Amino acid sequence: MNWRIRNQVLDTDDHTLIMGIVNATPDSFSEGGSHFSHQAAVAHGLAQRAEGADIVDVGGESTRPGAEPVPTRHEIDRVVPVVRDLAKQGVVVSVDTMKAAVAAAAIEAGAHIVNDVTALGDPDMPGVCSAAGVGVILMHMQGDPQTMQADPTYDDVVAEVAGYLEGRVDHAIAAGIDRAALCIDPGIGFGKTFDHNLALLSDLGRLGAAGLPVLVGTSRKGFLGAILNDAGWATKPAERDPATAATVALAIAGGASVVRVHNVGHALQAARTADAMVRASQRRK
Numbered sequence: 001m002n003w004r005i006r007n008q009v010l011d012t013d014d015h016t017l018i019m020g021i022v023n024a025t026p027d028s029f030s031e032g033g034s035h036f037s038h039q040a041a042v043a044h045g046l047a048q049r050a051e052g053a054d055i056v057d058v059g060g061e062s063t064r065p066g067a068e069p070v071p072t073r074h075e076i077d078r079v080v081p082v083v084r085d086l087a088k089q090g091v092v093v094s095v096d097t098m099k100a101a102v103a104a105a106a107i108e109a110g111a112h113i114v115n116d117v118t119a120l121g122d123p124d125m126p127g128v129c130s131a132a133g134v135g136v137i138l139m140h141m142q143g144d145p146q147t148m149q150a151d152p153t154y155d156d157v158v159a160e161v162a163g164y165l166e167g168r169v170d171h172a173i174a175a176g177i178d179r180a181a182l183c184i185d186p187g188i189g190f191g192k193t194f195d196h197n198l199a200l201l202s203d204l205g206r207l208g209a210a211g212l213p214v215l216v217g218t219s220r221k222g223f224l225g226a227i228l229n230d231a232g233w234a235t236k237p238a239e240r241d242p243a244t245a246a247t248v249a250l251a252i253a254g255g256a257s258v259v260r261v262h263n264v265g266h267a268l269q270a271a272r273t274a275d276a277m278v279r280a281s282q283r284r285k
C-alpha cells in the first residue's frame with residue numbers, strides 16, 4: 001500500500017512504518033516532560049531517525065486522560081521550532097495536533113503529516129490539509145481527553161469504530177483531501193475500556209477492509225500496565241517497552257501498516273521480525 005504525504009510516497013508493503021513519538025509537552029504521561037526543551041526534542045527526534053524511525057511525530061498538547069487543553073499560541077511555540085529543525089534535517093515529520101492553526105504553522109515549517117486525534121474535528125482542518133497535500137491520520141476517540149475515560153460505552157466497539165472511521169474518510173474526501181493521503185487509527189485508549197482496547201487490537205482486519213493504511217498506537221499505554229499488573233508486576237509507563245513490542249508484532253500480524261512508539265529500537269526489532277514472518281506466510285498462500 002502507498003501512503004502519499006506531501007511530495008513523497010511511503011510504501012507500507014516493503015516494511016511496517018515506525019513512527020517515533022516526540023512529546024514537546026511538560027506533562028506527557030510516559031516521559032515526564034523530559035523532552036520538553038527544544039534542543040532535547042530535536043535531539044530525541046534525530047536519535048529516533050538514526051534508530052530506524054520512518055516518521056517522527058511531534059506533539060505539543062498532551063492527550064492523556066484528564067489533560068488540560070493548551071492555548072493555540074503555546075502549542076505553536078512548542079511544536080513549530082522542533083518541526084522546522086527536524087524537517088530541515090530530512091526527517092519525515094508528523095504533527096500531533098487537533099488545531100488547524102497549529103497544523104498550518106507546522107506544515108509551513110515542513111511537516112509532512114497531520115496526526116489528528118479528533119479526525120478533522122476543527123472545521124478549518126480539512127482545508128489546511130488538502131491545500132498542502134499532507135498525509136492525514138484520522139483517529140477514533142469517544143468523547144474528549146478530559147472526560148473520555150469516565151465511562152466509555154459501545155454496543156459493538158469494533159463495528160462502531162470502523163463505521164465512525166468510514167464516515168470520517170468520506171468527510172475528508174468530500175472536503176477535498178486525497179484518499180491516498182489518508183491513514184486510519186482505532187485510537188487505543190481514547191474513550192475505551194481495557195476490553196474495548198483488546199477487542200480492537202484483535203480485530204484490526206475489520207479496519208483494514210477500508211483499503212487504507214492502519215496506524216496502531218499502543219506504546220506504554222494503561223492497558224499494558226493492567227496486563228502486567230495482573231501478572232504481578234507493577235510498571236511505570238517507561239517500563240512497558242517489551243509489552244509494547246508484543247503488541248507491535250501482533251498488530252502487524254493483524255494488518256497494521258504504521259506503529260506509533262516511544263522506543264523505536266525495541267519496536268523496530270519486533271516490527272522487522274513480524275514483517276518477515278507475515279510476508280513469508282503471504283508468499284506461501
Ligand code: PMM
Pocket residue numbers: 021023028029030062063064096115116117137139185187188215216217218260
Ligand atoms: N496516542 C497518543 C497521542 N496521539 N495519535 C494517534 N494517531 N494514535 C494514538 O494512539 C495516539 C496519538 C497518546 O499517547 P502519548 O501521550 O504517549 O503520545
